[in-house]
Amino acid sequence: MFSRRLRWSLAGAAAAVLALAVASWITTGDDPRHAAYVTVLDLLAMNDPAVGERDGRQILQLLARVMGLLSLPVMVAAALEALGTFRTALSCATRRVDWPATSSSSDWAKSVPTSWPDCANSTSPSSASNGAGIAGLALAQRLDTLGWEVVVLEKAPG
Structure with missing residues (x-):
């Protein structure tokens, strides 16, 4: 459905999120599911600021939020490409x-x-x-x- 370039971009973003979740799991010692949940919240900038927490947690939150900002154009491109694909299918x-x-x-x-x-x-x-x-x-x-x-x-x- 998506172009090759967009699929690679989405795969790279998913790999970065996975790497951040693993790093959060290792540095905080939380349950892996909780570490992934917190990473996704940080990625979407929905989590509370990590004020007063360990330096590793604050750095990971900062990296996750930067990754969220960097992935925004990829998500918009995916939505636009999906709409274009559906429009083409409808026109056919x-x-x-x-x-x-x-x-x-x-x-x-x-x-x-x-x-x-x-x-x-x-x-x-x-x-x-x-x-x-x-x-x-x-x-x-x-x-x-x-x-x-x-x-x-x-x-x-x-």
């Missing part, structure tokens, strides 16, 4: 609507063909319009005139 699942001469909703709903476009060779943007009411049909018609591939989804055609 759309169908072309051939607009009829009349504007009644039953004619519009019947005009959706059953053939699917070839996504590998498609160069036009795609969209789905929910409902064959006045607004849905107007939106679908406008997108079609702009060169978009559109599918109109109607709950009760006819």
Whole structure:
């Protein structure tokens, strides 16, 4: 789902979190699960400051928070890439609507063909319009005139 570069970035971030959790476990002597929990809280900057605790714990908290700041662009890139992947998958699942001469909703709903476009060779943007009411049909018609591939989804055609 993600690109190779993003997968390596996520793997590197996970390895850094694991290393910080192990270092926290060794330096504090806490249970490994608690050390991992505290590391994740520190990473997300949700934990209380380690004021008055050992120097090792304070340094680990500082490193975890810096790691959290450094991993933020990677997480945003992952979210954007995932949304792009889902958008591409949605556009490959759309169908072309051939607009009829009349504007009644039953004619519009019947005009959706059953053939699917070839996504590998498609160069036009795609969209789905929910409902064959006045607004849905107007939106679908406008997108079609702009060169978009559109599918109109109607709950009760006819």
